[in-house]
Amino acid sequence: MFKNFKKSLSNNPDNSTDHDKKNHGLLPVKLYLAIFTLLLLMIFVNIGIAHLPLPSLWKTIFLLSIALIQTILVAVFFMELIHEDKFYSFVFGSAVLFMLLFFTITLAELSGRDFFHKNEGIKILRGVDQKGNFAPGGPKLEHKAEENKEH
Amino acid sequence: MTDHDGHSAHPKYQAHHFKSMEQQTAAGKLGMWVFMAQELLFFSGLFCAFGFVRYMYPDMVSQAQSSMDWRLGGINSIILLVSSLTISLSVRSARSNNRSGTIKFLIATMICGFAFLAIKGAEWGMHMHEGYFPGKYFNPVHHAEIQDPLAHIFFGLYYVMTGMHGLHIVVGLGLMTWMLIRASKGEFNSENYVSLENTSLFWHLVDIVWIFLYPLLYLAK
Numbered sequence: 001m002f003k004n005f006k007k008s009l010s011n012n013p014d015n016s017t018d019h020d021k022k023n024h025g026l027l028p029v030k031l032y033l034a035i036f037t038l039l040l041l042m043i044f045v046n047i048g049i050a051h052l053p054l055p056s057l058w059k060t061i062f063l064l065s066i067a068l069i070q071t072i073l074v075a076v077f078f079m080e081l082i083h084e085d086k087f088y089s090f091v092f093g094s095a096v097l098f099m100l101l102f103f104t105i106t107l108a109e110l111s112g113r114d115f116f117h118k119n120e121g122i123k124i125l126r127g128v129d130q131k132g133n134f135a136p137g138g139p140k141l142e143h144k145a146e147e148n149k150e151h
Numbered sequence: 152m153t154d155h156d157g158h159s160a161h162p163k164y165q166a167h168h169f170k171s172m173e174q175q176t177a178a179g180k181l182g183m184w185v186f187m188a189q190e191l192l193f194f195s196g197l198f199c200a201f202g203f204v205r206y207m208y209p210d211m212v213s214q215a216q217s218s219m220d221w222r223l224g225g226i227n228s229i230i231l232l233v234s235s236l237t238i239s240l241s242v243r244s245a246r247s248n249n250r251s252g253t254i255k256f257l258i259a260t261m262i263c264g265f266a267f268l269a270i271k272g273a274e275w276g277m278h279m280h281e282g283y284f285p286g287k288y289f290n291p292v293h294h295a296e297i298q299d300p301l302a303h304i305f306f307g308l309y310y311v312m313t314g315m316h317g318l319h320i321v322v323g324l325g326l327m328t329w330m331l332i333r334a335s336k337g338e339f340n341s342e343n344y345v346s347l348e349n350t351s352l353f354w355h356l357v358d359i360v361w362i363f364l365y366p367l368l369y370l371a372k
Contacts, residue, residue, distance in 0.1 A: 026243055026246055026247065027243070029240065029243070032236060032239055032240060032243075033236075036232065036233075036235075036236045039232050039235075040229065040232060043225060043228045043229060043232065043365075046365070046366055046370060047221060047225055047370065049370070050221065050366070050369075050370035050371070050372070056209070056213070056371065056372065059370075059371055059372070060366075060367075060371040063366035063367075063370055063371050064363070064366065064367075064371075066366070067362050067363050067365075067366050070362045071359050071362055071363075074235060074355055074358060074359055074362070075355075075359070078235050078236070078239045078351075078355050078358075079351075079352055079355045080239075084180070085177075087181070088180065088181070088184045091181070091184045091185055091188055092184055092187060092188055092191070094188065095187075095188030095189070095191045095192055096191065098192065099191060099192060099195040102192075102195055102196075102199060103195070103198075103199055103202070106199050106202075106203070107199070107202055107203075107206070110202075110203060110206055110207075111206070
């Protein structure tokens, strides 16, 4: 996977001829323009999605999916990962992986708070206000508390 | 373009601790990608904070987002996209030994960067005119659309996220000014282009951050 990278970092400059040829390949201007047009269209698609009568969650999912495709296009073609050594993709990809791990753990914990709250465990584990809210005045938890009172 | 610039393995731009230009280029690029990996993690903290606030205060965020003008955000998205194209073409020109092309596309990218900052500044001005200041300074005027006192949380994050992004634009413009000076001296060619390419990578990262900021702040209501 990292053969080319190792070659280019090696002490012997003669090793890197293949790598040079590969790296010096320029992408055609037409390709840049095609990717630009595609990305531009995606901006308009995103604006269109924002104006659709969809639930907020679905809208966010669609918008972020388009943004993800845009990011991949920018990274692969504009940042030229397509003909760069795979090691750079690995470095950047590992950051993306840890970012996703960070999001998953943090947001999963957030959605799990209701569970802990019901069992009163969270009040002992962490400092919360009298209403059991982490973020004082959080409408979500207050709303839930009101619902419970009604029942 | 002078004749000697086009020659391979020219020692003029090669630092003494590298064995070859290829080794120097690979080391420079690796450093940049590692830097960009940490930049991604830095911004992910802000995005995660936004996810938290949206989850905890869905109604407030939705109301606060009504103050965002999707047209201005859309124009800024297009401006950044054009700038991404022009900086890519600038690097391509450098690698094709086209000095005037490199300079022209760099200038075009910088114009886009300044236009982005001008529009963003105008947006901030509009929000502040309504009294939408961050944190404890949040004090909406009487006719302002958003009166929810909790909206200070959204605007706090909004200013930090777009402010950090704007700061990256300013840094990018600084780097491009430096690259412009070097390009005008004829320093970039098919062998020596890694500084320019790293600048372009940084600029693309700024574009990627905006690709996510625009839908989250302006569109996902």
